[in-house]
Amino acid sequence: MEYLYTIIILVGLYVVLASSFNLVIGYAGLISIAHPVFYAIGAYGSALLARDFGWPAPLAMLAGALLAVAASILLALPSLRVSGDYLLIASIGFQLGLLEIIKNVSWTGGAGGLTNIPAAFAPSTPHWVYAVIVVVVAALSVLAVRAVAHGAYGRAMSALRDDELAFSMLGRNAVAMKVGSFALGCGLAGFAGALYAHQFRYLAPDQFEILQSSAILTMVVVGGLRTTWGPVVGAVMLQALPQAITFMNLPPSLLGPLQGLLFTGLVLVFMFIRPQGLIPAADVWTGAKEAHDVGRR
């Protein structure tokens, strides 16, 4: 049962990561590969505040998410003032650079990892409580992204993605909107990191490597870019399937490569057979339900 709860927690965290990445890369159209490092900022920030400064875990988690928001603004503001392409370049540098710092300073635990992270709850608390909390956070994250992407803000994001020049000439601040969407997506990733830290109580820099970025991207693309439920389906599938293989009693020397092959195979299959993902996005932006019957009044 404990194993099942752990899987549920991991799937929930990846749902948050995939949904928030969908906001950044899908709805806002911002190409960044630094999502894992914002996950790390939330995790390390929250863990250090709780462990070394005695902050209560819930407060440290919020602070971890806010740290991720602040870091994302620092990264996005200079890059997005110039052009979206610079965000991609800056995000590569930020991802690689910050992870190197984490690996090489003593107060993060260095390459050996950060240990003795305080648990979120007393040791007697049943494991399922945390699983429920993560599932609730995942559901709220999905709904928050949906509300943003399919409300007035989402309409503007869609217009911005179509034509930034025309968008600006309408009085819309394109830079502020891009930075805002990016910060929200990264903040959610940071909160997922904080949840991870206080559950597993050990952090290693390797968990946040750049390859994580392709894993999260695959979840979004396979599930369905710019859809509410696509990243959820993608995260569940790509987190649960590799776990399912472990029940096949294969030798460990085969298990690792098989999981990798499954992952790559899925991407290739979807690229050729269903590039729009399992849940295809609508061609035209759709908003709140009252938007649909306006023309018929």
Added chain:
Amino acid sequence: MSAVVEIRGLEKRFGGIVVADGIDLTLTAGRVLGLIGPNGAGKTSLFNLISGVVRPDAGSVRLDGRPLDGMKMHQRARLGLSRTWQNLRLFPSLSVLDNLMVAPRRYAGESLLRLAFFPGVVRQAEAESRRKALQILERTGLADVANKPAGGLTFGQQKLVGVARALMNDARCLLLDEPMAGVEGQAYQTIQNVVRDLAASGVAVCVVEHNVAFIRDLCDEGVFMFAGRVLARGAVADLIADPRLTELYFGT
């Protein structure tokens, strides 16, 4: 009649190409000014300079007496400067209605903080915006296609959507860049009527258009541009009749 836009000594060069060579021009409230000139005369470039798409090398632009120098496009638009584009620049992933609803001068849904803490304010602004957008769509004959994707309309309808979208700003000054290119039939008349009504309500309108009949029928005054300079200003009929300008226009 009061000056809405005042342009003084506007200069812009791209390498050896001069697109604005000391332009002085005033756009007046309630008047429609037509910009005439051959391709490459600097008409669209002048619109780009006024709206902030490109920065001038020298000179100034004022809107209602307020200098726009150094301001970004969105800041100028928020002061009441609106424009359309020669090459449409609609948002194809939005419906016609949403193309308009994203265009009010102040857009409540632009701030995540406002969405989170004052959702009621955003809802109210959205309802007002929808009402206004529907009125404009009715006025421009686009009500039937309100929920259609903007990219799926005929070229003439898309031109109309561009004009309709510009109206959402409640602008003090409207710059129309070739609104009639590819437009015929009912849409032609609709755009004329809309522009006339706007001018009558006190908006300063400036139109770049190669359709001389449209300019002659619509504009109170015309300006002839050539090589980034204003060569003449006066009644459109007089400009068209001037053999010197006709020669520059047609190169004969």
